[in-house]
Amino acid sequence: MAPAALPMPDAFLLQAGYNATFVTLGSMFLGMAAGVTGTFLYLRKRSLISDALAHATLPGVGLAFLLMVALGGDGRSLPLLLAGAGLSALAGLLCVHLLSTRTRLPLDAAIGAVLSVSYGLGIVILTVIQALSAGRQAGLEGFLLGSAAGMLQSDALLIGFGGAAAALLVILFRRPLLLVAFDPGYAATCGVSPARTDLMLMVLVLAVTLTGLKVVGLILIVALLIIPPVAARLWSDRAGVVVAVAGGIGGAAGYGGAAASAMAPDLPTGAVIVLLAFAAFVISLLVGPVRGVIPQALRRARMRGHLDGAG
């Protein structure tokens, strides 16, 4: 079939140029990783921790920028910014862990406290940076809502490989992750340490969060970790299938969002990706074969038909 047969915009067919192709494929792998990793987080009922984790990256991004500038750089090296983000996210995670295990504070309150305080701190640091650079845009705002436009090819490669690696690790370790998510006590008796498995899951979520920081942004990355699994759950009662469907939904949303922002660079990439994932959720809610509204109504109607037929 000739490409012209479909009135499809070039970006969706990876025809919008070499760089845009890299960015689109990188976002797709990121979305897959988020869907796959997010499923285990969802099954472990820890989804919201990723929100604290994501917001806690912001102070690290700002501090890494300041440090680079102080050392004479331009502060734009993505790997170094992500290293800073990772360190401060780990600090945030540690705070949530300590607050929820060493004090009487429940987990949700600990998450809320760490999330808002780190975000506030990060915004203050960003404001300071803007005042310092006196008009010169540091470009750090992209980390809030994500911007695939203007991303370098090397950034896209980093994101694509990071996402693929995280997804691969999660799939390799699916058995211990599933065992701990379903029944941590039993897992412990099988020699699978729930504490170590949870830590591994958190590190993988951190990897996905950092990978997605530039594309989706730290405010919305949590949506990419939560929406695909919740949508996928409507399609199957088997964990393996839920993981695969969530990966597919996340990947499609990442692909579509990045392609859309290649065409319209003013669109916030993260927001488009999340809205696409949400559209997949709405469709799943309606037609998902296991728990979708329409299949359920049909099953009930058929049941009623059987009753009438019998009576």
Added chain:
Amino acid sequence: MIPQRQIAPVASLTVPALSISGLSVAYDDTIVVGDVDARFMSGTMTAIIGPNGAGKSSLLKATLGIVPTLAGHVAFFGEPLDTVRNRVAYVPQRAGVDWDFPARVLDVVLMGLYGELGIFGRLRPSHEKRAMDCIARVGLTDFARRQIGALSGGQQQRVFLARALAQRADILLLDEPFAGVDAATEKALVQVLHALRGEGRAIVAVHHDLATVPAYFDHVLLLNRRCIAEGPVATAFTEKALAQTYGARGAAHA
């Protein structure tokens, strides 16, 4: 030359399937299990009984390393748990997990094979057949491909037993296996457990119904924070020991 000594097989009747010595468990600053000594032999079925809060579940969980111990020593077949994990199966309380989890009965029973498969071992058709055999043994064949949330409480309890069977363990530790199941299911579960005992496996179960102890079990451990009595039902399950365990009033109603 010194003649080589015969090494006793591990399953020998003289090595307890489980031996606990001086085991204590504490939550925060409260001791919930204090200095318990007990031995459980292969081919026996023991009830752990005692009032609410006596530390029955805690004893079981501490034995399995699910909750940390304050002091004491635990050995399965004369060895630490880490080296004989595949021979030890735990059947937790049904209420402890989310039954809305995306898994079918078969998937949960297959989890019993994860210890043997390791992380990278391939799941083969023979494994699935083994899981199906265990499902048949607890009478759930027709439900094997149902989502676990669609089962009744008694059926869910049987899923956990099937998962333990799939492990082919030599000792089963069950936390209130008969809680909230109907009489028919209870009977079916007891039959399976008795068959396992007949195969030479050790069964240890936290149990609540004093009336069924002599019919179901051959040994008892009476627990109220500390071990009150332990041994064969005939000698340890006495009025006096029950009075000590439950307090005089409780024993009168037992």
